[in-house]
Amino acid sequence: MSRREALAGPNFSGRSAALLAMLRERAAPAFFVGPYAEAALSGLTSSVADELALYHGEPPQPRPPLAALDLAGLARRKPQSLSGGEQVLLALHCFAQSAYGAIAVDTALEQLDPANRVAALAFLDSGAFDVALIDNRIVPDAWERRDFAAGDGYRIDWPRLAQTVTAQDGKAITVTELDFAYAGGRQIFSKASVTLAPGTAHRLSGANGAGKTTFLKLLVGALAPDAGEVRLGGEPYRPWRDGNGAFALATQNPDQQWCGATLREDLARRRQALGTRARTLEDARMSKLANALSIESLDAHLYELPLAARKRVSWLWPLAGAHPWIMLDEPTLGQDRATREQFARLIEIVCARGYGVIFVTHDDEFAAMLPHRRLLIENRAISSPAQTAE
Amino acid sequence: MTPNGGVVLAAVLIVAAILAGPSGIVILAAAATVFATLEVGGASCLAALRRALLVMVPLAAFMLIVWVGVVGRAPQEIAAGAAGSRQAALVYVATVAGRLFLIVWVVQLVGLRFADQTVLGFVRMLHAPVAAKRLMVLTLSLVETLRHSVDRAHTALIAGGILTRGWSLRNLANGWILMQTIWLTAVTTVTARIRDKWPVEDTVALLDHALAGGRARLSPGDVGWIAAALAAGLAAQIVGWHVAA
Numbered sequence: 092m093s094r095r096e097a098l099a100g101p102n103f104s105g106r107s108a109a110l111l112a113m114l115r116e117r118a119a120p121a122f123f124v125g126p127y128a129e130a131a132l133s134g135l136t137s138s139v140a141d142e143l144a145l146y147h148g149e150p151p152q153p154r155p156p157l158a159a160l161d162l163a164g165l166a167r168r169k170p171q172s173l174s175g176g177e178q179v180l181l182a183l184h185c186f187a188q189s190a191y192g193a194i195a196v197d198t199a200l201e202q203l204d205p206a207n208r209v210a211a212l213a214f215l216d217s218g219a220f221d222v223a224l225i226d227n228r229i230v231p232d233a234w235e236r237r238d239f240a241a242g243d244g245y246r247i248d249w250p251r252l253a254q255t256v257t258a259q260d261g262k263a264i265t266v267t268e269l270d271f272a273y274a275g276g277r278q279i280f281s282k283a284s285v286t287l288a289p290g291t292a293h294r295l296s297g298a299n300g301a302g303k304t305t306f307l308k309l310l311v312g313a314l315a316p317d318a319g320e321v322r323l324g325g326e327p328y329r330p331w332r333d334g335n336g337a338f339a340l341a342t343q344n345p346d347q348q349w350c351g352a353t354l355r356e357d358l359a360r361r362r363q364a365l366g367t368r369a370r371t372l373e374d375a376r377m378s379k380l381a382n383a384l385s386i387e388s389l390d391a392h393l394y395e396l397p398l399a400a401r402k403r404v405s406w407l408w409p410l411a412g413a414h415p416w417i418m419l420d421e422p423t424l425g426q427d428r429a430t431r432e433q434f435a436r437l438i439e440i441v442c443a444r445g446y447g448v449i450f451v452t453h454d455d456e457f458a459a460m461l462p463h464r465r466l467l468i469e470n471r472a473i474s475s476p477a478q479t480a481e
Numbered sequence: 482m483t484p485n486g487g488v489v490l491a492a493v494l495i496v497a498a499i500l501a502g503p504s505g506i507v508i509l510a511a512a513a514t515v516f517a518t519l520e521v522g523g524a525s526c527l528a529a530l531r532r533a534l535l536v537m538v539p540l541a542a543f544m545l546i547v548w549v550g551v552v553g554r555a556p557q558e559i560a561a562g563a564a565g566s567r568q569a570a571l572v573y574v575a576t577v578a579g580r581l582f583l584i585v586w587v588v589q590l591v592g593l594r595f596a597d598q599t600v601l602g603f604v605r606m607l608h609a610p611v612a613a614k615r616l617m618v619l620t621l622s623l624v625e626t627l628r629h630s631v632d633r634a635h636t637a638l639i640a641g642g643i644l645t646r647g648w649s650l651r652n653l654a655n656g657w658i659l660m661q662t663i664w665l666t667a668v669t670t671v672t673a674r675i676r677d678k679w680p681v682e683d684t685v686a687l688l689d690h691a692l693a694g695g696r697a698r699l700s701p702g703d704v705g706w707i708a709a710a711l712a713a714g715l716a717a718q719i720v721g722w723h724v725a726a
Contacts, residue, residue, distance in 0.1 A: 114681040123681050129673035133684050135622045141601040145691045171629045191682070311640040334645040342640075347633050350641045350658065352665055360658060364642040364651070394669050408641075 093193075095215070095222045097230045100239030101427040102399040106225050109239070110195050113223060121193035121221070122146075122186040124179060126398060126425055127344045131182045131199055132170045139173070139181060140166040148190030155217045157187045157210065175202040175343050175421070176299030176453070183211055193221035198425045200226055202343070204298050204453050227427050228456060245385040245400045249433045252383040252410070256437075257371065259445040261289025261415040262324030262337075264310070266473070269319035271302075271309060279305050281471040283319070289415065289447040292438055294458050296451075297468035303451045304343065306468065307418050310449075311335045334364075339414040343421040343451070345405035346394070354381060354404065355389035358411075365413055372411055380407055399425045406434075410441070417441065419450040423457045435460035482520060484598075484606040485695075486703025487591040490516070490710050497714030498583045503572060504724055505717030506579040512713035513587055516706060521594050529589035536585045541578035548574050605692050614692040615685070627667050634662035 098106045114121050124131050136142045139162065162184065165173070170181060179199045186194050200211055215222045216231060230236060264287040272278040279302040287293055295303045308314045310321065312330025321328045323337055330336070342348040351357035358377055362369035378389055384403050386396070393401060402425055409417040419438075423431045431454070438461050442448055452458055458465075467474050482490075498509055517526040548555070554565025555573040595603050600621055604614050638644040643655050679685060699707070 111677060111681065117681075120683040121681055123678050125673075125677055127673075129670050130677045133678070133682075133687075134626065134670070134674045135618060135684065135688065136599075136601060137621065137625045138599045138601075141599045144599070144601055145687050147691075149690070169625070169629075171625075195681075308636065308640075312646050313636040313639045315646060331646045334649065334651060335640060335642045338640070340640040342637070346666070346669065348637050348640065349665075350638055350643055350662060360643055360655075361641045364655075394665075 093218055093221045095218070095231070095234040096224070096237060097234045098223065098225045098237050098239065099230045101241045102425070102430060103242035103244050103397065104239035105242065106239050107197055107398070109237075110197055110223055110225055114195050117193065119192060121195055122182075122189060122191040124182045124186075124194065124196045124199045126198045126201075127346070128171060128175070128178050130197070131178050133185075137169055138166065139168050139170055142170050142181060143185060143188065146185035146189040148188060151188060152190060152192075152220075154187050154219050155214060157183055157214045174300045174304060176204060176207060179203060180207060180211070180299065183214065187214070191220070193223070195223040197225045198227060200224075201228060201424050202299075202421065202453065205455065207299055208453070227423075227425065227431075228454065245397070245403070247385055247403065247430065247433065248383040249437065252380070253437060253440050255376070255380050255383060256410055256441055256444055257412040259289075259412065259415045261445050261447045263288050264328075264337075264416070264447070265320075265322040265325075267320045267322070269309070269321075270317040271305065271314065271319075272317060278471055280309075280316070280319075280473075283468075283471065283473045285466060285473040285475070287447055287449065290442050290445055292442050292448040292450060292461055292463040294450055294452060294463045294465045295468060296453075296465060301468040302471075303468055304420055306473070307338075307340060307420060307449065307451070310416075310418070311338045311340050336365075336368075337414055338416045338418050339409040339411070340418040341405040341409050341420065341422060343424065345398075345401040348405055348408075349393050352394070353390050353392055354386065354407070357393065358389065358408070361408060361413070369413065372413055377407075377411065380410060402426065403430075410437075415445070416447045416449070419448065421452055421454075422450055423452060423454050428456075431457045432460055482594060482702050482706065483700050484595055484603050485608050486699050486706060487594055488607060489699070489703070490706050491587050491591045493707060493710040493714060494587045495584050497710070497717055498580050498587075500714075500721075501580070501717040502721040502724060503576045503579065505721045506576065506583060508717045508720060509713055510579070510583055512710060513583060513590065515709075517586075517590050520706070521590050525593040525596065526590070529586055529593055532589050533582050533586035537578050537582040540581060541574065544574045544577060545571075601691060606695050608695050608698075611689055611692055614695075615688045618688055618692065619685075623671070626670055627663070630663045630666040630670060634659055634666050638662060 098110055100106050114123060133142060133145055136145055170178065173181060179202050200208055203211055212231065215224065266283065266285050269280045269283040271280040295306060297303055305314065309316055310330065312335045315331035328337065340348065349357050350360045362372050374389065381389055384407060386404060393404065396404065406422065409419065423434060435457060438448055465476055467476055494509060494513060498506060501509055517529065548570040549567050553567050553570060555569040558565030558569055601618065604617050607614060635644065638659055639646055643658060644652050
């Protein structure tokens with residue numbers, strides 16, 4: 092039986108550094124699946140087929156099958172164009188057929204939907220290879236456990252953060268018969284309709300690759316629908332043509348949302364784009380928000396912050412009050428339980444102050460912490476299952 | 482045709498295009514058209530044409546403004562201290578633009594000829610030392626990283642309200658922010674990769690195994706196309722000398 096070890100502890104306790112140190116000390120190389128694409132995929136290939144070919148080991152290792160990802164339709168896709176969950180599954184597939192004798196996974200399983208997560212954990216639990224795992228949502232019982240004590244850095248001042256959130260007069264969003272397909276023909280939405288009310292948290296759920304992030308990109312105007320209409324407060328809203336003025340987006344990978352190298356630069360550029368609407372976003376208030384998120388200075392270089400801290404800083408712009416709608420793509424990725432609980436409370440406060448919130452998460456535990464309306468993306472449509480306000 | 486044949490053919494046509502004058506470029510374009518028609522075919526041929534035009538047209542427009550509109554003389558006339566003419570400047574612009582068009586078109590044609598193969602598969606089949614193939618894959622992966630960075634930075638700036646998806650004055654004013662964000666994204670992506678994943682996995686070493694092998698010989702078809710390209714290149718030179726004389 093091979094060694095299976097879970098590194099448990101809160102954020103900033105040194106788990107990730109310890110994991111990488113363990114890997115560097117090993118005599119033989121090990122496969123590494125980091126929390127985001129840069130550390131999950133090789134970066135050397137431009138198709139899924141090549142990514143698999145690169146890691147293909149000789150002779151093949153006796154490993155249990157991992158059938159969680161249907162690779163048949165993905166062979167020609169660029170690995171970077173897959174959804175976050177699909178990228179993690181691809182990485183696990185690469186390991187499954189590689190010659191590596193060990194794998195380390197740093198919070199990456201948090202990006203998987205429940206079914207894929209169960210399949211991935213079963214694969215890692217097979218005992219056919221060494222595993223080291225960091226996961227904020229589960230520590231498998233039978234595994235060796237290495238506990239890490241809480242560190243001192245990056246404590247969030249939640250009451251201060253809540254005080255800083257201003258009131259909003261949000262408007263309802265109506266999406267009618269939305270069609271969207273990516274170049275190459277992959278149809279994501281077909282006559283999808285949904286109405287989103289302000290003052291409510293909406294949870295977008297669905298399998299990995301169903302189109303959750305695509306829906307957010309359509310609403311901010313990064314993608315244009317093939318057909319259909321979006322209305323904001325009853326008025327036609329076409330951000331893909333006129334620019335985004337209603338939604339503040341915190342992306343799944345925080346590094347995919349920065350508009351500058353430092354927080355000050357990032358905020359200055361966003362404010363400039365807002366014009367007169369940016370009057371309430373003066374530096375003093377933004378500094379207060381940043382301080383509450385434990386960032387001492389707006390001149391902090393974003394890429395020098397630890398990943399979990401960058402994820403938290405990504406909440407700053409949505410909380411700044413510049414937009415009536417807040418979009419959070421896997422907001423609790425890499426966050427420990429205490430942070431997720433507090434963040435759920437904060438979302439409740441934000442909704443109570445009139446904002447509309449759309450969040451994407453596979454974290455059922457987090458979703459259960461706050462009242463919300465669940466929306467399911469399935470079969471190219473958006474539905475609202477009977478369950479609400481869990 | 483084999484990947485080896487495709488690479489040699491492209492190299493011959495590119496070198497010939499660099500050496501050719503205006504009339505020689507017409508001959509080489511005719512040779513490339515025959516290759517496109519017989520070996521690449523229909524939709525791929527048009528796609529290659531469209532991409533080559535997309536690269537060439539902006540440069541040609543810019544050069545027309547500068548050399549024909551503003552300067553009014555060809556560079557060789559300036560070097561010779563001659564009075565010069567806009568007509569000569571126009572011929573100069575046409576030659577440079579035609580050369581660029583031909584080079585991009587040929588590269589696209591050869592690429593699309595092997596579109597059914599993956600990049601790794603294509604490079605593996607080349608008859609070259611593994612170190613050279615590894616360098617090729619690393620270079621292509623950097624290009625891929627840049628392309629991904631463009632997409633990522635574009636999305637971030639649209640979501641931030643700094644750019645719009647379509648044409649707009651906002652895009653004109655903030656285009657420089659896109660350029661800066663692309664580079665920042667690319668650098669940080671590569672840094673994260675080479676700091677965490679590659680050292681513990683020894684990922685780059687996997688390329689040696691993945692790229693080993695390759696076909697050593699050119700196929701008869703390759704030899705035919707390369708001979709035709711050499712003949713076209715020679716004809717382009719002879720015509721050039723004839724015109725100069």
